[in-house]
Each structure stands twice: as C-alpha cells, then as structure tokens.
Amino acid sequence: GVIQESIKSGKIGSVIGATNGVLGVLKEDLFDISAEKPETIEALKQTPAAAIGSCRYKLKSLEESKADFERVLDVFGAHNIRYFFYAGGNDSMDTADKVNKLATDAGYELVCMGIPKTVDNDLACTDHCPGYPSVAKYVATCAAEAGRDTEALYTTDTCTILEVMGRNAGWIAAATGLAHRCPEDAPHLVYLPEAAFSFDKLVSDVKEVLKELGRVFIVAGEGLKDENGEYVTADKGAFGKDSFGHVQLGGVAEMLKAMIEKEVGIKARFNKLGTNQ
C-alpha cells in the first residue's frame, strides 16, 4: 500500500496520519503512522472501515472555506508535509484537488494525490475502485443465500427485498446479478438509482414474476428516484410529522414492502444490509 511504499521510498521522513480525515488536519490531530509495527500496517489491508477514521466534513469552494484551507496549509507547513494522500470518494477527491490548487497559488511545494476508495464504484475516470469488488462479492452472496431462503419458504413468504447501498450509483445493486445463473435464481428484479422508478411498474413486474415462479426476490439501491429525480422516500427519522411510534417511512425497502403488501396482497419482508456491506 501507499503507506508501506512511502516508508520504503527514502524520500519521506515519516508518514503522518490525520485522525478522521481532513478534520484531523484542521485540528492538528496527527500521529506518526511510520512508528506503527509493520504487521499493524500490513493488517490494514484486511481491516474493515478506515483505521485512522473518516469524516463527513466537506470543504466548500476555496472562497467559502478560505480559513479551513489556509489552516490546512499552515498545519502542513508546521510539520513540513510535502505529500498529501487523501483516500475516499468524490468529496475527498474534490478536497485533494482544492488543496492542490491552493498550494500552487500559495507557492507551497506539495504533491497532492487522491486515492480512490469507495464501495459505490462511482469515481470518474476509474474502472473500479478498491472496495467495490469485495462489496460486489458480498452482496451477490447475500442475494444467492437469502434467495435460497425465499425459495425454501415460497409457499407462504413469497417476497424478499434486499436493500443495498448506492444513493446515485447502481453498481452495488447491479452486482447482485452475479448471483443469477438461471431464471429461477435470485434476484428476479433489480432496481437501480440511475433509472426512473415507478411504483406501477414495480407492481406489474412483481405480478409477472409471481405468475412465472411463485416467488420474487427484489434488489433495490437505497437511492431510487422517480421520473422527476426526487427520492421515492426520505429518511425522516424522528423528525416526521407523527407523534412517537408513528414516524414516516424510512428507507426504500420499507416503502417497497408496504407497496407490495398493499397492491399485490402478498407478505413481503426486507433485509437491509446497511454498513455491513
């Protein structure tokens, strides 16, 4: 990995980690990764999630987040940091790009490198991102296994919905198709966020599969949108209109389940893999 190669390169004194991404830089919450044992660094390749932490902190434009960007360069200067590797998805790549521009403008010598790392596989100019092949294998296995369960029980519990990640990109949902080797195999229906979703179409799709197979296994990306590009559901949590215990519908799978039970008249259930993906 990049940490091991950096240590080996001889051009870099020490590899500094920032706890929780750019937040760690802003707070000067840094530590010496190169002081960790080699086996600890090697183990990172197999460790789920980001070992040094992640964040949901998005830097805005250089003008709007001026103080933040200047703080980043100040911290880099104080520690004589000359290479900036930033791992993540689109927002992280954007941060790396902006830091690069600012450093150039300020005449601060810095090499900025974005490291693609997102399960969603939605980074421009990449064929596949690290993280995607493992999640693809995982969700395909989930579809195959839960599909068998639906098949075993199909005299009564005839519909299973598997909700997978992907607010805007359908790569993960599409990967469940790898579980499908013959018409009987799950999944029978896959809905991607890229295609406009219609409840009427869902109901007719489900009826058709039921007619043919007597059961239906559906995969839905979490970010399905209607023909106007609006999410078909939004997680309103405790902030919905109703009093305690009567919140609004949460995710896509609940919505589809309710719709199918109402309009098709069969029992449906859902598995929501969430961060287990």
Added chain:
Amino acid sequence: GVIQESIKSGKIGSVIGATNGVLGVLKEDLFDISAEKPETIEALKQTPAAAIGSCRYKLKSLEESKADFERVLDVFGAHNIRYFFYAGGNDSMDTADKVNKLATDAGYELVCMGIPKTVDNDLACTDHCPGYPSVAKYVATCAAEAGRDTEALYTTDTCTILEVMGRNAGWIAAATGLAHRCPEDAPHLVYLPEAAFSFDKLVSDVKEVLKELGRVFIVAGEGLKDENGEYVTADKGAFGKDSFGHVQLGGVAEMLKAMIEKEVGIKARFNKLGTNQ
C-alpha cells in the same frame, strides 16, 4: 447426514423427500432423494436454507387437525414409509411428536425422529442446534465489521443499531457479544427478547455509552417486549392506519432509531440482517 446414513443402512429401500415439509406429505408431493447424485446430497451440508423446501404450516391438536393427520398416515401407508425424519424448530418437533402418537394409536409401525435445526437455538433439551454456530459466527462478524465503520465515522454518525433474529430467544443477539474483546469494541449495548425492554432505560444506556466512548453500537433481538410481555413494535406493513407512504413503524431497529434520534438528538442508522443470517 441422516440421508446418507439411511441410504447406507440397508434397512431402508429408498429415502423419500417431501417438498415443503409436511405440506408435501399432505399433497403427496414426494420424490426419491436416494436417486440424487451422491455429490448433490453431500453439497446439502453447505447449502443455505432447506433444499427440499420448508413451510409455515402448523398442524393443530390431533382432534382439530384430524383429517390432516389421517392423510399423513394414509400417504405413509401408500408409500410404505416406516421412518419419518422431520427437521426444524419447535413446531416441527411438535408435528413429529403428534404423528408418532397417531401412528402408535393406529397401530401403524413408524419410527418418528425430530431433527433439531433452527438458527434460534431455542429447542428444549438441546445444548446447541445445527444452524446456531454458523449464525453466531456470522452475526459476531457483522457486529465487529459494522462496529469498525461506526468507529471510523464516529465524529458524525454516532449510533448504529444491528437488528438480528430471535422473536423469543436471545441466543443470536447474545452471540454478537463474541465481537466484544475490549470496552471500545462493538457491541456496546445488547437487548435480548427475554428481558423486559424499557425505552427510558435505552435512552439512559445510550447517553452513558456516548459520554464514555462518543459513539454507540447497539444490537437488538427482533422480538423485544415491554414489561407486560407485549412486543414493543409490530410489523403492520400496509395494513396500518395511514394512507400510502405513511405506514406504521415496522421493526425494532426502526423504532429504536426513531427513539434515539428524538430523545438523544444524534443521528442513528440501522442494519437489519433479516434472512441473510
């Protein structure tokens, strides 16, 4: 397995499978398992779900389901079936027991054997059921992995709820404790269906863990009940009071998520493993 040993025993002419359990017997939907290839039978040990199908058909008392029980004996007689192996949980063991009683009363020579097989591990007189060790390993791994994700993101997304199977038995929820090796590890809170659940206690538990660790990972068995033994939530699906899109809360995890967001004021999310367990 029992199929291979039965074939080998020499006492049994052929091993007959009934599609979808006792439903297959009632419908005389039978097939010759011993005619399958040995490698197909061997593969069953690693196949998720019941290869010959399962059912949710519960025979009532011998008096109430008299016609069904007599039909079972008639079908057995027609095929000269003298050994009855029935795999499953409590309801299946009950069916095997009733069929045994009826055969004895009717003077029909039959050996009935219940084969314990339930992920819930809640069969009386067994230490552990086949199915439980694998689900225990699976959910403990899920807790460990999703726990790392919560840890990586704990500056913003501080609460993850993992909903696992177990309407009445907490063995599966308890198994996630295997992921916990030090106080920082997930899960931090585990709620079992056996113990009366209180929302007030949940809120104070969550606040306490947050104060200590800054994040909280919760495991909940799907069948949590209050001090009166009532389920704290019920899956009302499309049959709730509200119009389309506004159904009642479904499962325990949604309920806990809503409660924590409202009462503790932090973002929560949930993973519901469902039939992927």
